[in-house]
Amino acid sequence: MSSAGREERPVIVALDAHGADLGFAEVIAGANRALAAGIALRIFGPESEIRPLLRDAEGLAEIVDAPVAVSNHDDPATAVRSKRDASIVLAAKSVAHGETDALVSAGPTGATLAASLLNMKRIRGVKRPAIAALVPNGRGGSTVLLDAGANIDVPADYLVQFAVLGAEFARWVLGQERPKVGILSIGEESGKGTERVVEAGRLLSEGSHRFEFVGNVEGRDIPTDLVDVVVTDGFTGNVALKTLEGAAKGVMIAIRDAIKSSRLATLGGLLARRQLMRLRTEIDPNTTGGAPLLGVRGVAIVAHGSSTAEGIAAALMLAARSVEGGLVAHMTEAIDELRAAADEPQPVSETVVSVGDTDDA
Amino acid sequence: MSSAGREERPVIVALDAHGADLGFAEVIAGANRALAAGIALRIFGPESEIRPLLRDAEGLAEIVDAPVAVSNHDDPATAVRSKRDASIVLAAKSVAHGETDALVSAGPTGATLAASLLNMKRIRGVKRPAIAALVPNGRGGSTVLLDAGANIDVPADYLVQFAVLGAEFARWVLGQERPKVGILSIGEESGKGTERVVEAGRLLSEGSHRFEFVGNVEGRDIPTDLVDVVVTDGFTGNVALKTLEGAAKGVMIAIRDAIKSSRLATLGGLLARRQLMRLRTEIDPNTTGGAPLLGVRGVAIVAHGSSTAEGIAAALMLAARSVEGGLVAHMTEAIDELRAAADEPQPVSETVVSVGDTDDA
Numbered sequence: 001m002s003s004a005g006r007e008e009r010p011v012i013v014a015l016d017a018h019g020a021d022l023g024f025a026e027v028i029a030g031a032n033r034a035l036a037a038g039i040a041l042r043i044f045g046p047e048s049e050i051r052p053l054l055r056d057a058e059g060l061a062e063i064v065d066a067p068v069a070v071s072n073h074d075d076p077a078t079a080v081r082s083k084r085d086a087s088i089v090l091a092a093k094s095v096a097h098g099e100t101d102a103l104v105s106a107g108p109t110g111a112t113l114a115a116s117l118l119n120m121k122r123i124r125g126v127k128r129p130a131i132a133a134l135v136p137n138g139r140g141g142s143t144v145l146l147d148a149g150a151n152i153d154v155p156a157d158y159l160v161q162f163a164v165l166g167a168e169f170a171r172w173v174l175g176q177e178r179p180k181v182g183i184l185s186i187g188e189e190s191g192k193g194t195e196r197v198v199e200a201g202r203l204l205s206e207g208s209h210r211f212e213f214v215g216n217v218e219g220r221d222i223p224t225d226l227v228d229v230v231v232t233d234g235f236t237g238n239v240a241l242k243t244l245e246g247a248a249k250g251v252m253i254a255i256r257d258a259i260k261s262s263r264l265a266t267l268g269g270l271l272a273r274r275q276l277m278r279l280r281t282e283i284d285p286n287t288t289g290g291a292p293l294l295g296v297r298g299v300a301i302v303a304h305g306s307s308t309a310e311g312i313a314a315a316l317m318l319a320a321r322s323v324e325g326g327l328v329a330h331m332t333e334a335i336d337e338l339r340a341a342a343d344e345p346q347p348v349s350e351t352v353v354s355v356g357d358t359d360d361a
Numbered sequence: 362m363s364s365a366g367r368e369e370r371p372v373i374v375a376l377d378a379h380g381a382d383l384g385f386a387e388v389i390a391g392a393n394r395a396l397a398a399g400i401a402l403r404i405f406g407p408e409s410e411i412r413p414l415l416r417d418a419e420g421l422a423e424i425v426d427a428p429v430a431v432s433n434h435d436d437p438a439t440a441v442r443s444k445r446d447a448s449i450v451l452a453a454k455s456v457a458h459g460e461t462d463a464l465v466s467a468g469p470t471g472a473t474l475a476a477s478l479l480n481m482k483r484i485r486g487v488k489r490p491a492i493a494a495l496v497p498n499g500r501g502g503s504t505v506l507l508d509a510g511a512n513i514d515v516p517a518d519y520l521v522q523f524a525v526l527g528a529e530f531a532r533w534v535l536g537q538e539r540p541k542v543g544i545l546s547i548g549e550e551s552g553k554g555t556e557r558v559v560e561a562g563r564l565l566s567e568g569s570h571r572f573e574f575v576g577n578v579e580g581r582d583i584p585t586d587l588v589d590v591v592v593t594d595g596f597t598g599n600v601a602l603k604t605l606e607g608a609a610k611g612v613m614i615a616i617r618d619a620i621k622s623s624r625l626a627t628l629g630g631l632l633a634r635r636q637l638m639r640l641r642t643e644i645d646p647n648t649t650g651g652a653p654l655l656g657v658r659g660v661a662i663v664a665h666g667s668s669t670a671e672g673i674a675a676a677l678m679l680a681a682r683s684v685e686g687g688l689v690a691h692m693t694e695a696i697d698e699l700r701a702a703a704d705e706p707q708p709v710s711e712t713v714v715s716v717g718d719t720d721d722a
Contacts, residue, residue: 138611149547152555186510186599194513194596219600220607232600235555238547239580239597240604246581247608250499 010040013319014091014100017045018069019107021306027106028053030312035060037313039320042100044087066090069107076110080118088112092119095298102299102319104290106307112300113150113293120298123328125335128154129295130162130234131302132169133241134288134318137225142288144170145222147234148241150293154233159183159200164334165294166229167211172325173292173318176228178210182217184232184240190215200231207341210334219243289314292322294331299323371401374680375452375461378406379430380468382667388467389414391673396421398674400681403461405448427451430468437471441479449473453480456659463660463680465651467668473661474511474654481659484689486696489515490656491523491595492663493530494602495649495679498586503649505531506583508595509602511654515594520544520561525695526655527590528572533686534653534679537589539571543578545593545601551576561592568702571695580604650675653683655692660684 013034020027024045031041032055040060043050047065054061066087070079080089088107092115094100105112109131122129130147137143144166147154154162163181170179183201185193190201193216204213214227219240222230232240289311290303299322303315374395381388385406392402393416401421404411408426415422427448431440441450449468453476455461466473470492483490491508498504505527508515515523524542531540544562546554551562554577565574575588580601583591593601650672651664660683664676 138614152547184600186513186596186603218607219603219605220610222604223607223611235547236597236600239545239593239601242547242580243583243601243604244580244608246579246584247605247612249581250584251608251612253499 011102011320011323012040012042012100013102013104013316013323014094015041015043015312015316016088016091016103016105016107016112017043017050018066018087019071019105019111019305020303020312021106022308024049025053026307026309027312029309030307030316031061032056033309033313034316034320037317039316041316042091042094044091044094064090064094070111070115072108074108074111076108076114080111080114086111086115088115089119092116092298092300095300096120101323102301104301104303104312104315104319106290106303106305106312106315108305109149109302112302116293116296116298116300120296120300123295123297123332123335125339126165126295126331127158127161129293130165131237131291132166132294133237133291135222135241135244136288138223139225141225142174143222143225143227144174144229145237145241146229146231146294147237148291149234149238151234154196156196156199156203159196159231159233160203161295161335161338163200163204163211163213163229163231164209164338165331166231167209168331168334169292169294169322169327170228171210172327172330173322174228178212179228180214180226181209181211181229181231182214182221182227184219184222184230184236185216186218188216188218192216196233207338210337289316289318292318292327297328297332299327372463372681372684373401373403373461374463374465374677374684375455376402376404376673376677377449377452377464377466377468377473378404378411379427379448380432380466380472380666381664381673382467383669385410386414387668387670388673390670391668391677392422393417394670394674395677395681398678400677402677403452403455405452405455425451425455431472431476433469435469435472437469437475441472441475447472447476449476450480453477453659453661456661457481462684463662465662465664465673465676465680467651467664467666467673467676469666470510470663473663477654477657477659477661481657481661484656484658484693484696486700487526487656487692488519488522490654491526492598492652493527493655494598494652496583496602496605497649499584500586502586503535504583504586504588505535505590506598506602507590507592507655508598509652510595510599512595515557517557517560517564520557520592520594521564522656522696522699524561524565524572524574524590524592525570525699526692527592528570529692529695530653530655530683530688531589532571533688533691534683535589539573540589541575541587542570542572542590542592543575543582543588545580545583545591545597546577547579549577549579553577557594568699571698650677650679653679653688658689658693660688 042062044064044066046067047063068086070086095103096119128151131150132146133148134142146166167179170176185197290301293300301315301319378388403423405425405427407428408424429447431447456464457480489512492511493507494509495503507527528540531537546558651662654661662676662680
């Protein structure tokens, strides 16, 4: 149980120190920021490398020596079963055993998914956990986009569950009292889209929910505050998310080139620099920190592989906020309600990735 | 035959004046720019409204009085059959009859698609025509993204045809000698993606082509010059395209806000303004003008509904360039080659939208 012991001690976040593109120094620099902000950490990685980098004036950090890593070259499902002493496995287990409350890793996404599923298991009734990306909405907040890549083949009833999970996250972690939820399609009219999208829209329109279902939304609505949650399958969601990243990167390069391109513009650029830096911060994926994996019995945050110290710190804070918001308990309740409303029998055994997690409903 | 008479007279572009968000004044202002650049036009719309707006010093324009429009409220397939005197229908027929060489419309996309299909018919062997969006690639060129929304349900062999059609466009209209083509997926490895994407990737890897197939590309690669053509189904393509539009719009608003947000920044912003305007032009969909419908026997350009005069002019010039490049003949040849390579039987009758175009293979 991920929430075991929550009442007796402050929140502890389990940090997998392996796998970040920028290496241990950057990950631990991020950890140091979180520690300075009062977040307690259990850090899983090679102690000899981590210890010298750690700044822990308050004594909030514990290092669990875990020199073994799951790499991008490993098959995630196989690796998290065979490398039982890998940092991501030990970190996920610590959440599952209630020794820590949340998992953060900037290592391979597949490994984080597989380790979380295998060890934390799914929330009862959840068919497939989903990765929820947090997309800057241009108003200082975020749009929750899910699934951002965990599930390619997504029937309508999974999409309905994603809506429920995403809405609970928007409510209890992002503070949206009654989140607005849309389903991603290629036109606003309810008849537009794939069969699955149309069917999911119908199902979502019918029931009463803890959120406001607004119907179809389009790609252009993702980076705006039109809705708080955008629901889609993992293929489309991943393409949309990476398209946004590409656009943001392209624009930042273009702004830099524009600023550099003449002496007049350089002067102007220098003066406008502070404002443009703020814009860059807004676009930068490091600002949101990471993508929560929703639907497992514990908080798990997939940090960007290219996370800077700022990104790691943001992911750790997002993890702590998710625990403090009681996210997992609220998701469990909401999924129970959904199943009661649908008068469903117990869900059958299914897995996101072939890690063979047993059905726990 | 769209290319009938091409040898005997200069290129004439058929312009549907109806349906643009900004009205006749903007469409005809765009027409005037194209006329000034020496492009001959046949304009289909209400003569009484168009005539006073037209500036045609060289006598390159002809107006065909067509006061009837297909609106956004009409079902496109029904409307282009029942409103036989609608401007889009008359314009498409003029291309089909060889009186003009290319169609441009900023009216409803569905109507342009349906009218083109019904009247021009498909190129022999083409299973489904696709809309090819031109996405600025950050290097002054464009990435051809297709299908951008004509077909939701797209098996692997359609994706292969889209690759062939997009590559011919990139070669003969955009001037890419040997276009690089990628298939949109959620990871670079060839095993990643939906079954259809993996199968299409396999088919494209096998044959020899007039283009270089580079394998899977991701959403972030679309607004870059990594490849010249990105192939996907119409659902994913439309989501990706609209996501890009949303991001571009959001960034332009953010830049404007950043520039305005303090006196210091305003000074800086004014000085940097010229460079930022260039950036805006690069992002603006009006720059590319419109999206060609590839796979019909004639050039058809779907201009953005919100096209400015600049956008209309760009679409008209793109149409003229497509005719001059011999696009339709080249696509026909390439599809013939593909079919010969696959040793396929004649294709069965299929339609993009239910306009009941007869199979013409």
